[in-house]
Amino acid sequence: MSDQPIKRRKFIAKSVQAASLLALSSSAYAIGGCTADTRKLGIALLGLGSYATNQLAPALEHTQHCRLAGIVTGTPSKIGAWQKNYAIPDKNVYNYDNFDSIKNNRDIDIVYVVTPNALHMPFVVRAAEAGKHVICEKPMEISSDRCKTMITACEKAGKKLQIGYRLQYDPYHQQLMRLGQKQEFGKVKLVNTGFSFYGVNNDNWRFTDAKLSGGGPLMDIGIYSLQGVRYSLGEEPISITAQRYKTIMDKLPDMEETICWQMEFPSGAVANCTSSYVARENYIRVSSEKGVFGLEPAFSYDGLEGYINQGVMPPQTHIQQAAQMDAFALNIKENTPVIASGEEGLRDMVIIEAIYEAARSGKKIIL
């Protein structure tokens, strides 16, 4: 089955009778014995926190190529509601002890790891070793070494790995990529971006446990600005400077409260970025030789708005997480490269390490 869609696309591309052939190829699935339901790859969500509960599970009601098939949780009290809400059979419910037996469950094609950051590596490795494709929420992990371990584990298992960079699959952000990388307004010269929110909540591991989070707002939300700069340019930074600040001394242990960082790119483009847990900003602005474009709000789950010079980017109705998971399901079905790959997550982690080193040392880091 996995090759079927590739053949279909090539076939259509070569044909002068695309419309009639599309009808034929659609029915080919049925000929192959696959019903619409079974063609939806089964996803098990691992870690039933707020992102899984409020974003991923609802998004999976809108996916075309995958579906919510199972859950993996360390909190038994959550199981009942999830089974009821999403008709999850008992056999597709796992805890962290019996999780490895998921390898025998043919309902589950993909495990989506949505745990705190420093638990990504062990669960991604276990999922890959259980023969499952893996989606891992961002940031990929808390160090580049741990990211490499994850990539190696998936490669060794012959399984695909996607990082939960929902915005790489968002039409507004795809516009940024296109406008910047195709140099539609000439070379990009400067990118300004900030993603911050106000509110340190001591009930959440993000703010209280650097061993789990690996850092402060940079790891949590600034990573979206980093991604935005990189894919607006289609280049990798060659130097980094950074500054970190802290005013709330009794919170955010071993984490920055606010961080600014600057990146220099081979083309000469410069980016100036900010991320903070005590501010309010959510924008990316790309200045080019002949024009400017950007998004504000830029990084939210929905309600994004975009501009190109004085004009407005056409509004998009879009479920980011559904697009992201469907794209991964298609990557698996069609055996195509994953856009938000493990290597992409690793690249960010290497840069994040350089940003923290630049902030710590006060020195420019050459990459």
Place this chain on the structure above:
Amino acid sequence: MSDQPIKRRKFIAKSVQAASLLALSSSAYAIGGCTADTRKLGIALLGLGSYATNQLAPALEHTQHCRLAGIVTGTPSKIGAWQKNYAIPDKNVYNYDNFDSIKNNRDIDIVYVVTPNALHMPFVVRAAEAGKHVICEKPMEISSDRCKTMITACEKAGKKLQIGYRLQYDPYHQQLMRLGQKQEFGKVKLVNTGFSFYGVNNDNWRFTDAKLSGGGPLMDIGIYSLQGVRYSLGEEPISITAQRYKTIMDKLPDMEETICWQMEFPSGAVANCTSSYVARENYIRVSSEKGVFGLEPAFSYDGLEGYINQGVMPPQTHIQQAAQMDAFALNIKENTPVIASGEEGLRDMVIIEAIYEAARSGKKIIL
């Protein structure tokens, strides 16, 4: 006459019959022998470049307390058009050689120095020594030492000095000051601001002669961001980091092309700023504990737009330069402190020197 308005204001403040007394005091000007025309202080513009031509002279057609009375220029060919357009008599036209004789001209109360930056000091000193009040365009000069010389000269002459910070007199920017300094949304935590334009024009001293300009975009336009941060906070920075970049190696001699700088304030607030001659940005965004407000466009001559959280700041119809010059004329008439004072210009110059030193050394500068 100069004490009259002060007495008047005190009188009104103490009175329970303000309305009738206002009528009395208004007529006091006439009793003192001043007609409406002569009460407008006479301004001589020194340096008839594009800012004097396209902004200041037209603005002086809308001022209530001052008027365009004379010109000082090194370019004789410009004189005819100015005399014709603004009915300037021969006796109020000076060149740079005979300029000092302006001290005998009772039509001229104020000299507005609009030359390239490094000529501000000699002309401000000469104007003060000629017994004139002085407005000096921003940036005040190219070094803090030269700024001090200017302040001393005006003090010694007993004359007032204003720096051409038009935005300190703009209602949108006054909103920033009020919202930030009064902490209407709690403490300010982060200010992001950028002022840049794309276009290096080799016909202009700003881009070709660092001895005249004293620097690149920071001196020219970034100074507005610096001002905006300082008056949104009502605080002075305690530390500076900065990064400068250059890609056009055959232009902008001894100047930065793009500069980013960060400032830390006693309250813990942080600012991240950008200015460039190869980018397009014009905004200031003030994040506070309980809200966000800002302007975009923020620093233009007109067309500013402001927001407070999700709302829009009421639109303002306003001629910045007219408000600025009228305020100075009133400061002279009423002998009140100048808001955009020489000391204010000096403070910026000290910070600008620290920004350049931070960029040069790569080190954090403690102020």
